[in-house]
């Protein structure tokens with residue numbers, strides 16, 4: 001720790017991973033007065049033309065909004081979000097049914113992932129005590145010493161030493177692997193047999209939304225499911241979830257096979273997506289994997305802790321992965337307040353409180369994996385339906 005010229009030493013902190021949770025965590029730490037270095041493996045996404053990666057848009061719920069409020073970003077983000085007040089179920093026979101999320105009209109918001117990540121990075125940069133390092137990929141960590149080593153595109157090896165390290169480097173976390181080398185971490189991961197593929201749904205010919213915008217559109221088909229979330233530019237992002245075997249079968253039949261598959265299972269979606277668009281996207285993409293990760297504890301001594309997907313990746317069917325990661329930042333912030341930044345007592349408490357809650361969210365997400373594609377079709381379910389998020 002550096003005295004920073006004052007009586008209280010300044011905590012030198014590293015955040016590894018500048019995705020959604022890491023960028024937010026850097027803001028929380030900056031507010032505590034820590035000296036923060038944020039390391040992100042990719043280039044600065046604010047300068048990139050196309051950002052490859054996961055879902056284009058996300059459902060932001062009350063958990064995520066509360067976390068954004070802490071850093072003064074709730075209004076900025078929600079003003080660009082599109083409220084989704086109900087599920088709109090597209091039946092096989094073309095019938096449409098609405099299932100409201102809340103009797104008083106509360107909604108989840110469809111927000112743009114890239115805009116959210118960029119806004120968070122820009123916010124982090126406004127703090128004089130935060131430094132962003134892009135194109136720095138963590139390769140090795142000595143967590144007893146707080147020593148981190150990074151690779152950079154020009155081949156330079158960069159290293160530095162920290163009082164505390166926060167690992168927010170996603171589901172395939174290097175930080176988690178480093179933690180598991182030095183600590184007795186219980187860990188499990190599960191890939192589901194389904195993959196996902198994103199399908200672009202353009203605006204209607206007159207430039208308006210091609211479907212009603214204030215809904216989360218769902219085409220539940222038991223073994224398959226498609227969903228559509230609205231975007232600000234009047235497009236929707238469709239996501240098709242189905243077993244990898246089925247993706248292979250459809251691919252093997254070529255473009256005509258794609259159309260035949262949609263005619264059989266999602267006939268009303270063909271016009272909305274557009275035949276040409278459907279053929280091209282399907283044949284040039286493949287199903288992407290989804291993994292659920294549970295572990296305990298999340299920390300190592302008073303030196304390191306993992307958060308967000310690094311600690312608890314979940315399948316996306318409950319729409320809570322990011323929301324839960326954002327909530328990690330709030331929970332840890334409260335614990336650090338309570339323990340006056342004493343990491344030795346705060347980090348074990350974070351693991352103890354947070355891991356069971358996050359594991360429960362992983363289980364709920366897995367349950368919703370079945371519910372969304374299957375149970376939403378059942379009469380009993382429609383009668384008993386009370387609440388959920390997606």
Ligand code: FAD
Pocket residue numbers: 016017018019020021022039040041042054055057058059060136137138139168169170171173174196239307308309310314316319320321322323324325
């Ligand atoms: P990530 O977003 O994965 O960010 C990790 C960052 O770390 C990345 O920027 C990566 O480049 C960087 N990184 C990785 N390795 C290194 C390294 N070695 N060194 C330095 N940097 C590194 N959640 C919701 O709440 N609502 C939704 O509606 C929703 N929909 C989803 C739909 C799909 C199809 C999927 C797949 C997920 C969805 N999620 C949703 C989950 C959400 O995407 C994740 O929970 C969220 O992105 C987790 O944020 P994170 O910052 O922990 O990890």
